[in-house]
Amino acid sequence: MRRNQCQACRLEKCLRVNMNRHAVQHERPNGKERWQDPAEARTPNFKNA
Numbered sequence: 001m002r003r004n005q006c007q008a009c010r011l012e013k014c015l016r017v018n019m020n021r022h023a024v025q026h027e028r029p030n031g032k033e034r035w036q037d038p039a040e041a042r043t044p045n046f047k048n049a
Helices: 007-016 038-042
Strands: none
8 A cells, every 4th residue: 555545544643643734745746747848947036027
């Protein structure tokens, strides 16, 4: 069984052993959402200025 197979069960188990509820990480973006074109990263966005 993979550890991410049932995230709700894993969280419940952690909370039962007094894990800090505020230490829970939010979902991470997948690779496509995280990737940014280097040209766009260097270009300032003046549309909302």
